[in-house]
Amino acid sequence: MPNKDRALSEIEYEALANLRYRIRKFRQFSGKAAEKLGLTRQQHQALLAIKGLGIGGRMTLSDLSDKLFLTPDEAAELAASLQEAGHVSIDVRQKRRPAVLLTAQAEELLHRLTPAHLYEIREMAPELMQALRMLGDHRQMEVAAWMQ
Numbered sequence: 001m002p003n004k005d006r007a008l009s010e011i012e013y014e015a016l017a018n019l020r021y022r023i024r025k026f027r028q029f030s031g032k033a034a035e036k037l038g039l040t041r042q043q044h045q046a047l048l049a050i051k052g053l054g055i056g057g058r059m060t061l062s063d064l065s066d067k068l069f070l071t072p073d074e075a076a077e078l079a080a081s082l083q084e085a086g087h088v089s090i091d092v093r094q095k096r097r098p099a100v101l102l103t104a105q106a107e108e109l110l111h112r113l114t115p116a117h118l119y120e121i122r123e124m125a126p127e128l129m130q131a132l133r134m135l136g137d138h139r140q141m142e143v144a145a146w147m148q
Contacts, residue, residue, distance in 0.1 A: 015134035
């Protein structure tokens with residue numbers, strides 16, 4: 001088993017710092033794009049999480065809470081704000097597990113936001129992959145050395 005107490009190498013620090021920088025850069029881009037269309041960052045994340053369930057997917061408030069790392073009360077408040085803005089409807093037919101459904105308005109917002117996000121991810125993918133590869137290669141070297 002690799003030594004957990006081993007000091008990180010300069011390469012690993014550099015790769016972690018670069019990876020975190022790229023993630024922050026993407027989050028900054030995403031937040032600004034969402035705000036231009038009148039959404040908060042969290043609202044955009046919620047709409048994407050709901051849409052990301054695919055055809056026939058059912059997002060409950062509990063699921064939304066899990067996906068966005070929110071408390072159940074925070075998820076309920078977020079869903080209520082989205083409903084008030086006309087972005088979701090809340091199906092309460094199953095009282096214990098109400099579903100959060102996207103409206104056509106939310107679908108249109110996602111349709112406008114997603115291509116730019118995909119472009120941005122594709123542009124930064126080589127840098128992300130390089131940072132991940134540096135971390136992975138270093139980890140493989142560590143495991144190989146341990147096994148000898």
